[in-house]
Amino acid sequence: MIENSPAPKPGQPHGANGRRSFMRPFLLGAALLVCSTLTSSLAQQSGVTAFGLGQAERAKVYASLPNWSGLWTPIGGLIFDLATAEPKGHATPQPGDRQYPPYNAEWEAKYKAKLDRSLAGYFTDTITGCLPHGMPRLMGGMPGPLEFVVTPEMTFILWEYGSQHRRIYTDGRRHLPEEDRFPSWTGHSIGRWEGDTLVVDTVGMRDDTPYDRSGAPHCDQVHLIERMRLVDKDTLENDMTIEDPVAFTRPWHVVRRYRRIPSDTFVSDVICLESQRSPVIEGQTQFILPNDPPGYILGPVPVTPKPK
Amino acid sequence: MRKLASAAIGIGGLVLCASSAVSHHSEAMFDPDKVVTVSGTVTEFQYVSPHVWLFVLAHDDKGAETLWGFESGSPSSLMRAGIKKTSLQLGDEVTVQAHPLRDGRPAGQWLAVTKSDGTALALRPVPASAPRPAN
Numbered sequence: 001m002i003e004n005s006p007a008p009k010p011g012q013p014h015g016a017n018g019r020r021s022f023m024r025p026f027l028l029g030a031a032l033l034v035c036s037t038l039t040s041s042l043a044q045q046s047g048v049t050a051f052g053l054g055q056a057e058r059a060k061v062y063a064s065l066p067n068w069s070g071l072w073t074p075i076g077g078l079i080f081d082l083a084t085a086e087p088k089g090h091a092t093p094q095p096g097d098r099q100y101p102p103y104n105a106e107w108e109a110k111y112k113a114k115l116d117r118s119l120a121g122y123f124t125d126t127i128t129g130c131l132p133h134g135m136p137r138l139m140g141g142m143p144g145p146l147e148f149v150v151t152p153e154m155t156f157i158l159w160e161y162g163s164q165h166r167r168i169y170t171d172g173r174r175h176l177p178e179e180d181r182f183p184s185w186t187g188h189s190i191g192r193w194e195g196d197t198l199v200v201d202t203v204g205m206r207d208d209t210p211y212d213r214s215g216a217p218h219c220d221q222v223h224l225i226e227r228m229r230l231v232d233k234d235t236l237e238n239d240m241t242i243e244d245p246v247a248f249t250r251p252w253h254v255v256r257r258y259r260r261i262p263s264d265t266f267v268s269d270v271i272c273l274e275s276q277r278s279p280v281i282e283g284q285t286q287f288i289l290p291n292d293p294p295g296y297i298l299g300p301v302p303v304t305p306k307p308k
Numbered sequence: 309m310r311k312l313a314s315a316a317i318g319i320g321g322l323v324l325c326a327s328s329a330v331s332h333h334s335e336a337m338f339d340p341d342k343v344v345t346v347s348g349t350v351t352e353f354q355y356v357s358p359h360v361w362l363f364v365l366a367h368d369d370k371g372a373e374t375l376w377g378f379e380s381g382s383p384s385s386l387m388r389a390g391i392k393k394t395s396l397q398l399g400d401e402v403t404v405q406a407h408p409l410r411d412g413r414p415a416g417q418w419l420a421v422t423k424s425d426g427t428a429l430a431l432r433p434v435p436a437s438a439p440r441p442a443n
Contacts, residue, residue: 078330095336123334130332143330160384161332213334268384274357277379278333285333289377289415290363301410303336 047192047199048172049152061152066196066230070263073144074256075235080140080211081254093214095119096305101216107247114215121284121300125213128285130272132164132185134209135202136224139238140256141212145267148236155191155198161270168200175203183207183220197229219246234260330381332358338407338417343438346376346416350400355383355393362396362418364404378406380418380431391429400424405434 049061079085079093084100095118103111127133133142142159149156153171158164168189175181175188187205191198207220223243231237235257242252277288286298348366362378380386383393396402401424406416421429 092330092335095334118334118336121336123336125332125334128333161382266384266387268382268387270357270382270384272332272358275354275359275361277359277361285337287333287337287379287409287413287415289413291375292413298337298411301337303410 046172047194048170050171051153053152058152065150065152065193068148068150068230068236071145071147071261071265071267072236072258073146073261074140074142075259076257078141078143078212079214080137080216080256081252083255093212094305095121095123095303098214099211099216101211101242101244101252102248102250104247104249107217110217111215114210114217118215119303119305121302123301123303124280124283124285125215126209127272128278129280130276132162132209134185135166135187135205136218136222136240136242137209137211138164138166138186139226139240140254141210144258145261145265146258147267150198160267162272163269168198170198175201185209187222187224194227197227200224200226200228202226217247218242218244221245231257236260331379335417337409337411339410340407342408343405343419343435344408344416345403345405345438347401347403348376350396350398350402351375352398353393353396355386357382360386360391362402362404362421364402374414376404377415378404378418378421379415386431389429389431391431395427395429396421396423405438 049058053061076082077085077089077091079090079097079099081099081101082088086098086100090097096115098111098115101107101111138157138159142164143161145160147156147158149158153169155168155170157166157168164186166186166189168191170191170193172192173190175190181188181204183206184204185206187202189200189202191200193199202224203222205218205220205222205224207218209218210216211218221244223245225241225243227239229237238256238258240252240254240256242248242254244252278285279288280286281297282299284298284300346364346366348364350362351365352361352363354361354363360380360383362380364376364378366374366376368374380391381389386392403422404416405419405421407419408416417432419430419432419434423429
């Protein structure tokens with residue numbers, strides 16, 4: 001996919017190759033002139049647009065981009081992979097709910113341990129402590145509304161919850177060189193347009209953010225390729241291929257869809273720490289009430305899953 | 309009439325419909341197979357993130373008071389459901405239907421609130437088999 005295109009390849013270093021240039025000033029000037037003349041056409045050919053275009057030229061690129069404006073909500077509940085979810089139909093994962101990433105034996109055991117702990121009555125979630133959802137969870141384990149802001153040079157995805165956002169650069173930049181990368185909540189995303197499809201390549205995602213509330217783990221070397229496009233005017237599809245060189249035996253293919261909701265739907269922000277009543281204490285999510293006895297700590301609350 | 313009642317309701321495969329009211333914590337602390345119906349007086353309506361809270365002082369048939377707390381979604385999710393910060397006032401008489409906490413403390417997950425004038429402030433589906441609140 002992205003590896004075969006003129007767009008940046010994953011793993012390629014950002015910017016110049018580091019060799020010192022000894023070009024004479026006139027050669028440099030000539031090169032810049034040629035570059036500025038060719039930038040837009042080359043950029044459009046390869047599906048990327050460098051920053052700095054003139055307004056008229058930029059408007060032409062803008063006009064070629066699909067209209068993803070307005071508000072969207074994920075379809076089908078907040079377990080990451082709806083196709084392998086067991087059971088189906090839960091809005092959020094309940095204790096015992098799971099999916100089937102292509103884990104190797106070691107990581108399947110890690111996931112199973114989380115599922116067992118949940119069934120034993122410890123229903124924690126990394127976001128309960130008001131940390132961000134992280135990636136790739138944002139794309140399948142995060143409630144809406146969300147918004148896509150498509151511009152020639154980059155696309156933003158904005159979520160109401162936590163005021164979280166992704167930046168997807170379509171300006172032709174590359175990822176940081178591997179030795180300079182560090183894990184972050186949303187990772188580093190570069191993309192390009194293939195017609196009406198935005199192809200996104202993301203690396204550098206933290207390993208302490210599970211795919212969703214079921215606790216499905218991943219390492220910090222995940223390589224995510226997304227292909228986002230409208231399948232009809234009110235349905236946006238994200239076809240994801242997830243490579244995890246530590247946890248998976250093969251790439252995981254997950255398709256999520258988002259439904260357009262009325263653009264005048266009220267949206268604000270949701271800030272978890274504003275009035276946090278559910279800190280995690282002694283490994284358990286608490287639920288603090290005004291009349292709790294002094295020092296009350298909620299212990300395990302075992303849950304018996306319904307027969308499947 | 310102020311009363312406190314609880315009903316154990318099997319709700320089978322009820323699917324909560326609302327990404328509009330998703331919690332930042334697991335909902336496993338609530339029992340989805342039970343619905344409590346609590347009638348009383350609003351003492352506080354906290355329209356705050358990440359969860360709006362309603363506190364209701366209820367009396368049982370012997371006159372004993374219990375302060376109940378009901379958690380709902382974010383302020384914006386309530387706005388989208390038509391429930392505004394002015395929708396409930398201190399002193400309002402209400403009947404609340406909620407999934408109760410599993411550990412027995414007087415709190416639950418707000419499903420629906422009915423005011424004394426019959427106004428319904430619904431956030432999540434109430435199982436069809438749950439008793440209707442008396443007005």
